[in-house]
Amino acid sequence: MIEKIFVTEAAAKYDYTKEICDRAGLEPEFIRDDTAYRKEVERFLSDPVGQGKRHLLLDVFKGEFFRKCPGTKGKVCCNYYVIDQTTNCPFDCSYCFLQSYLNLRAIRFAVNVGDLFRELEAVFKKHRFVRLGTGELADSLALEPLTGFGSKLMNFAVEFPGVVLELKTKSAYVENLPDVHGKPGRGVIGWTMEPSHVVALEERGTATLDERLEASAIAAEKGYGIAFHLDPVVFFPGFEAAYLELVEEMFSRHRTLDWMSLAGFRYEPSLKGYVEERFPGSELLDGEFLRCSDGKYRYLFPERIRFFRRLVKKVKQLSPKTPVYFCMEDARTWDLVMGENALADPVLEPIFSREGNDEKQGM
Amino acid sequence: MVKFFYKNQIRTDDRFRFHRGDVPGNLVRSVEREGILLPLIAVAGEQPLLVDGYRRFDLLSEGDSVPVRQMRDEDAAVRAAVELNMLASPYSEMEKAGIVAVVHENAWMPEREILDKLLPRLGLKGCQSVLENCINVVDGLSSVLLNVLMAKKAPLKFAARLAGEFPEEQAALAGFFSGRRFSLSQMIQAYDLLVPIRKRDGATISVIIEKLKETKGDVIDALQRMRFPKTTGIRMKLGALLLPYREKLSFPPDFEGDAFRFSCRLKSPEQAVDCARLLHEISQDSSLFRFLSEYLDND
Structure with missing residues (x-):
């Protein structure tokens, strides 16, 4: 998966750098910094997005690592x-x-x-409850065999009561994660779940659906909470039956999930070119989309509502205690799918709890 | 060194014809009135090889004498032409692609120098993917489509997408774009709509274009209807249902959740009674209720 490792001058002095290079069995290339990577490596790639994904740049980050998920304008924040x-x-x-968001391709x-x-540590000591994850700009476990970072972070975080750490992935790398039974904090492993048709067509290099389900069973045995994200829900011929079947499969393995999120496929206009150019066989853009108030394109509202209702109904039948929430959908969608005042449902308490130093935000 | 030559003493080579499309009127008038003031650029020799100034050269009569700046070889002549043109009247992206491709093909510069110097000098990003786009555009586009795109100063990325089409599809697109006298934005819009329709229907672009001949009205609208049949259907139905209230209420433009809400601005307290009556009327509108039930399973 990783073909080259680049080490910046700042990262070279860290033991962790050597540890990763040794595990990868790759001779690192030393470079000054990320700018040098852009100038000397990235611009000579004919498919910078695809080839950059095979380059690991070990660097030192000097800013703040922890931040609030920005959500999206006008949509309900979780x-x-x-x-x-x-x-x-x-x-x-x-x-x-x-693909269209990052300005460094490695x-x-x-x-x-x-x-x-x-x-x-400073954050955890201030908050009584915090739900966090590493899966916003990266897959939390995709590099686990090389870096072991997921395990390090989990070992650290679960020692703090009130901390719920989610590692979100499309991989099956859970064997080396620590056992978290009896820890004061909560470890959750979340998987993006898609019907096999979507996995095969739209998710290159990821674990198969069966592998993800199998891994989720192993994680549960180690004491982890399990989360599944039907995000993005992709409309393709036969998608309704495929997603409903997927939900059945999920709950045949786990009676209750820590949470489950739903979101229809949506995209910024800038993504379209990448899909067309890099994924000629993709069915992603085949549906009918409309530009929404936040500038993103989404499937037609009535179609989304209709399908989400079926999906949520199914989940409620199979697992009434599983909190289901929408990612980046507006309050109207919540009302129409889940019913009025759905956001006040006690089952959603673990998702929407706001404590510590947060400013109170309206939903 | 600048020297005067008669037109018939100067050799030409189509590799260097970077400008396509119509010659600007002011250039024609200037050459007619003043002749050629700024020297052409050519490779030195008894019969110099013209590298820059083809449009002005074509406007000359056979016996005209013109100033020619003579460079030692093709490489030097191209570099001088790039410098001059980027200062005088910058090339379109398609023309830039032509320059880059010809420089690359003739190995006048090493690839690294193209990336480091030529592309940035032309205002393009100095990276491999841009170089490849330039080469693909020149190698992959039929001359007819190339001319259509050059005339409209199409951006490199759009041209590169079209360069990936089979020759028969390119021919159909060239005929469609020029036959309909599309602007650049219409071309891009039409192509963006044609591609998914082709994929969905398993048709060719020429078949879709043929179908469009039967439709009346704006061809882009027709393509929109073909590409988004459900959206069109919902829009038309909802539009018809809400028509009686159009002048009295405001509706959001999209179909997000709020699209099924409406608002009105009250200019006087008396209007409140009228609005309340209107809202009552809408709430009793069985056709609207049926529509919402159908599309939202609304109970």
Whole structure:
């Protein structure tokens, strides 16, 4: 998966850098900094997005790792926090917004995890409850065999009561994760779940659906909560039956999930060119879309509502205690699918709890 | 060194014809009135090889004498032409692609120098993918489509997409674009709509274009209807249902959740009674209720 490792001058002095290079069995190339990578490597790539995903850039991050998930304008926020320690991902999904979002094509991995842990410790001590994850700009476990970072972070975070750390992935790399039974914090492993048709067509390099389900069973045995994200829901011929069947499969393995999110495929206009150019066989853009108030394109509102209603109904039948929430949908969608006052449902308490130093936000 | 030559002493080579499309009127008038003031650029020799100034050269009569700046070889002549043109009247992206491709093909510059110097000098990003786009556009586009795109100063990325089409599809597109006298934005819009329709219907672009001949009205609108049949259907139905209220209420433009809400601005308290009556009327409108039930399973 990773073909080359680049080490910046700042990262060279860290033991963790050597540890990763040794595990990868690759001789690193030393470069001054990320600018040098752009100038000397990236611009000579004919498919910078695809080839960059096979380059690991070990660097030092000097900013703040921890931040609030920005959500999107006018949509309901689920109060999630993110850790930006890694940016970019070796998996190559047609729908991934990172294609048009990132300005560095290599996977940038910050080796100064000591700084991260110090920052997190201060945050965890201030908050009574915080739900966070590393899966916003990267797959949390895709590089686990090389870096072991997911395990390091999990070991650290679950020692704090009130912390719910989610590692979100499309991989099956859970074997080496620590057992978290009896820990004061909560470890959750979240998987993006798609019908096999979508996995095969739109998610290059990821684990198959069966592998993800199998991995979720292993994670549950180690004491982890399980989360599934039907995000993005992609409309293709036969998608309704495929997603309903997927939900059945999911709940045949797990009676209750820590949470489950739903979101229809949506895209910024800038993503379209990447899909067309890099994924000629993709069915992603075949549906009918309309530009919404936040500038993103989404499937037709009535169609989304109709399908989400069926999906949510199915989940409620199979697992009434699983909190289901929407990612980046507006309050009207919530009302129409879940019913009025759905956001006040106690089952959603773990998702929408707001404590600590957060400013109170209207939903 | 600048020297005067008669037109018939100067050799030409189509590789260097970077400008396509119509010659600007002011250039024609200037050459007619003043002749050629700024020297052409050519490779030195008894019969110099013209590298820059083809449009002005074509406007000359056989016996005209013109100033020619003579360079030692093709490489030097191209570099001088690029410098001069980027200062005088910058090339379109298609012309830039032509320059880059010819420089690359003739190995006048090493690839690294093209990336480091030529592309940035032309205002393009100095990276491999841009170089490849330039080469693909020149190698992959039929001359007819190339001319159509050059005339409209099409951006490189759009041209590169079209360069990936089979020759028969390119021919159909060239005929469609020029036959309909599309602007550049219409070309891009039409192509963006044609591609998914082709994929969905398993048709060729020429078949879709043929179908469009039967439709009346704006051809882009017709393509929109073909590409988005459900959206069109919902829009038309909703539009018809809400027509009686159009002048009295405001509706959001898209079909997001709020599209099924409406608002009105009250200019006087008396209007409130009228609005309340209107809202009552809407709430009793069985056709609207049926529509919402059908599309939202609304109970």
